[in-house]
Amino acid sequence: xxxxxxxxxDAVAGVLxxxxxxxxxxxxxxxxxxxxxxxxxxxxxxxxxxxxxxLGVDLSAYDPTAKGFNKQLIADTIGAWLASMxxxxxxxxxxxxxxxxxxxxxxxxxxxxxxxMVQQLRTFGDLGLGDLRTLxxxxxxxxxxLIYLDGVTNTSGGVNENYGREVLELFSLGVGHYTEDDVRAxxxxxxxxxxxxxxxxxxxxxxxxxxxxxTPKNYLGKSGVHDVDTVVDAIVNHPACAPFITxxxxxxxxxxxxxxxxxxxxxxxxxxxxxxxxxxxxxxxEASDASTELVVAPVPWLISMIKASGAPVAAAITGTAKSGxxxxxxxxxxxxxxxxxxxxxxxxxxxxxxxxxxxxxxxxALAPADGPARxxxxxxxxxxLADALGRPGGFGDGTRAALxxxxxxxxxxxxxxxxxxxSAELAVA
Amino acid sequence: MVTRxxxxxxxGGAAVVAASGVLGWERLLNDHLDAQSTAxxxxxxxxxxxxxxxxxxxxxxxxxxxxxxxxxxxxxxRYFDARPTLGIKEADVVALAGxxxxxxxxxxxxxxxxxxxxxxxxxxxxxxPDQTRSHFSALDTWWSATPDEPIHTGxxxxxxxxxxxxxxxxxxxxxxxxxxxxxxxxxxxTVVLNPxxxxxxxxxxxxxxxxxxxxxxxxxxxxxxxxxxxxxxAIPATVQAVDSLAKASETPVNAKVDSxxxxxxxxxxxxxxxxxxxxxxxxxxxxxxxxHADQPKRHNDLLQDLAGGLTGFLATLAERGQADDVLVMTxxxxxxxxxxNGSGTDHGNGSVHFLAGPMVAGGQIVGQADLGDxxxxxxxxxxxxxxxxxxxxxxxxxxxxxxxEVLGQTxxxxxxxxx
Numbered sequence: 001x002x003x004x005x006x007x008x009x010d011a012v013a014g015v016l017x018x019x020x021x022x023x024x025x026x027x028x029x030x031x032x033x034x035x036x037x038x039x040x041x042x043x044x045x046x047x048x049x050x051x052x053x054x055l056g057v058d059l060s061a062y063d064p065t066a067k068g069f070n071k072q073l074i075a076d077t078i079g080a081w082l083a084s085m086x087x088x089x090x091x092x093x094x095x096x097x098x099x100x101x102x103x104x105x106x107x108x109x110x111x112x113x114x115x116x117m118v119q120q121l122r123t124f125g126d127l128g129l130g131d132l133r134t135l136x137x138x139x140x141x142x143x144x145x146l147i148y149l150d151g152v153t154n155t156s157g158g159v160n161e162n163y164g165r166e167v168l169e170l171f172s173l174g175v176g177h178y179t180e181d182d183v184r185a186x187x188x189x190x191x192x193x194x195x196x197x198x199x200x201x202x203x204x205x206x207x208x209x210x211x212x213x214x215t216p217k218n219y220l221g222k223s224g225v226h227d228v229d230t231v232v233d234a235i236v237n238h239p240a241c242a243p244f245i246t247x248x249x250x251x252x253x254x255x256x257x258x259x260x261x262x263x264x265x266x267x268x269x270x271x272x273x274x275x276x277x278x279x280x281x282x283x284x285x286e287a288s289d290a291s292t293e294l295v296v297a298p299v300p301w302l303i304s305m306i307k308a309s310g311a312p313v314a315a316a317i318t319g320t321a322k323s324g325x326x327x328x329x330x331x332x333x334x335x336x337x338x339x340x341x342x343x344x345x346x347x348x349x350x351x352x353x354x355x356x357x358x359x360x361x362x363x364x365a366l367a368p369a370d371g372p373a374r375x376x377x378x379x380x381x382x383x384x385l386a387d388a389l390g391r392p393g394g395f396g397d398g399t400r401a402a403l404x405x406x407x408x409x410x411x412x413x414x415x416x417x418x419x420x421x422x423s424a425e426l427a428v429a
Numbered sequence: 430m431v432t433r434x435x436x437x438x439x440x441g442g443a444a445v446v447a448a449s450g451v452l453g454w455e456r457l458l459n460d461h462l463d464a465q466s467t468a469x470x471x472x473x474x475x476x477x478x479x480x481x482x483x484x485x486x487x488x489x490x491x492x493x494x495x496x497x498x499x500x501x502x503x504x505x506x507r508y509f510d511a512r513p514t515l516g517i518k519e520a521d522v523v524a525l526a527g528x529x530x531x532x533x534x535x536x537x538x539x540x541x542x543x544x545x546x547x548x549x550x551x552x553x554x555x556x557x558p559d560q561t562r563s564h565f566s567a568l569d570t571w572w573s574a575t576p577d578e579p580i581h582t583g584x585x586x587x588x589x590x591x592x593x594x595x596x597x598x599x600x601x602x603x604x605x606x607x608x609x610x611x612x613x614x615x616x617x618x619t620v621v622l623n624p625x626x627x628x629x630x631x632x633x634x635x636x637x638x639x640x641x642x643x644x645x646x647x648x649x650x651x652x653x654x655x656x657x658x659x660x661x662x663a664i665p666a667t668v669q670a671v672d673s674l675a676k677a678s679e680t681p682v683n684a685k686v687d688s689x690x691x692x693x694x695x696x697x698x699x700x701x702x703x704x705x706x707x708x709x710x711x712x713x714x715x716x717x718x719x720x721h722a723d724q725p726k727r728h729n730d731l732l733q734d735l736a737g738g739l740t741g742f743l744a745t746l747a748e749r750g751q752a753d754d755v756l757v758m759t760x761x762x763x764x765x766x767x768x769x770n771g772s773g774t775d776h777g778n779g780s781v782h783f784l785a786g787p788m789v790a791g792g793q794i795v796g797q798a799d800l801g802d803x804x805x806x807x808x809x810x811x812x813x814x815x816x817x818x819x820x821x822x823x824x825x826x827x828x829x830x831x832x833x834e835v836l837g838q839t840x841x842x843x844x845x846x847x848x
Contacts, residue, residue, distance in 0.1 A: 153771060160772075175566055337716070349620035350667040354627055354667055358630045364632055406640065419647065422647075428657045
């Protein structure tokens, strides 16, 4: 438990950095308990509901006859989502949606229509803190997922194993907990689904019994498995499922090395709760004493810098999403493959380091001169600058010396704000 | 006092990232800020390598390339039985002199002159023993080249560890995506997702040089925490890479070529080789080979890019008199199922790979993917991928080099490259 005011501010900042896209100025004074309450259980604590991120995007403007991608519409849809991450009153719920986007991956390259990606993200928003069984059933017949992992071509006449394999390997159990026969049987049991209206804003999954193989199968040690419900039941009831999901969530928040005994305990509680995600997350977030170094991915890093600096959100997103997140290696809707973004040291590559520096420059130049971050940078108050950037404990020696030396060449503070944001220490939560 | 040299020297493997993002957005780069690119330093060649001018260029076909529709066993009727809709029509298969059993996919026709000059060899039925159909297990194995035990280093990183002092981040470069294959205990490597955006830009209203210097200065002294220290170590390595590669980007690139296509990335690779930055390994990451569905169009596009990129790359090197110093090798995590699924192919096992360049003992196919001897519907990996890698490393560092140390004793070694 925090013993001093600074320790408590540090703990609040840590939780917000790891699962809330970073603090906004003033948020560190709230205290840890009430911060956790507001993050994890906003309904019970009077936090306003977050508006849908895509209200201002006309998804019906999609042109299926366009050559190539509807680039502008895709960019607008991604931009609206990024902006909502920076402005939402419910940053933890936004973070969960972002987590599921990197876990149950679908890509715009295959899906094409951003409305289907939005529909999937709305499902993550609606179900992402509920029970895993309901979430996984929805994901299995989500239109974007059916397209991305080839459910739409999976028929009794031509079984496509893509989803059947990845749902086990990457989404629920992990390698070593299923056989090739399970992959095949699961794929067969999921035959018959396709997507109606995939170029509209009202795409829906449709089941065609004529293309479905309804033969009862043995699957993950269960007999009689033949459809979405029985496949997902067999998966979530498998003893490897709760530990797999718990491990992934715990590592996403607390860092790559989490005490296995804690994972076991949380996974047991998760299974016993009927796989309720919200209480699991509460347990993980309360374990901030178990945090280890976690490299912050480009998207959460960028959002946290925009929030901390007070830069106008739309301009900061426009100025960085294309020229920063692309070379950084993390464009939403465009994970490199079905495993999502690799994370960890991958975010310390030369490409990502260059992009971090460039994005920091854009955001710093947009930060209001009278905001706490820019004012502290221009005035040379490095303690206040670190606090504004979500580091109440202050900067390390290297960053402090570099910023002090830069003062003579940086009358506006923009340069110092940029260097502070780009520094290695702000890339690690 | 921690010198720059020192943190370059101890930084290990902070250079992995996955490929992402294209959609043509790179055209929108360079809008808002002034590009600050300086080009004031060039790294020397490495100590320790027997052949410091040689460059191994690996084209990684991520997703699992369909070997059966790449080097096509058109002389075997079982091919057409297994591929009723995806099979390439017999008349469209590109003939290869010296074999009536195999031919090339029509989009690989540009490779025929290389074959006829003896600059192209194929290795068929290649993979790792006990291959899984999981992309990610297979990729782990590809990266580490240690199928029996998980290990944190990659085979190319271990080779760099064994042959250099780890001071030059440009010795191993991945273009288009990251690769854990380059991760060593000490060796640095550089990942450039998109060469078109690889420049440091400083905000207007600040002194560009001073801001860059301050960014560098944040990297010392090193944090006691390992990940924080790794993030610091990445900064000077990155600035060095940016400064050096700025010159490679000056190579004229056809504006119509996507800079992240195989063709675009190999153009950048040729520019890097020309600059003689001490680069010995360039890994080009090509995505999209996981063709479960809609395979004909997707595979056509991928192979067209591959063939055009390879032939253009080798022609450029030949014009510059550099081709004899370069060996090209293709890889992929696995092949695909022989029996099609209707519109595509699912994950398989054995596949085909190519070696290209004047140093290749070309015009031959080693091994044979036997359609009559499948395991669970997959071609066997009867040739261990490490046989191919060892041949490449022998070429790179000489027969007295550390190939066995890096890859373990390899049962078979092929003489496909003139070491």
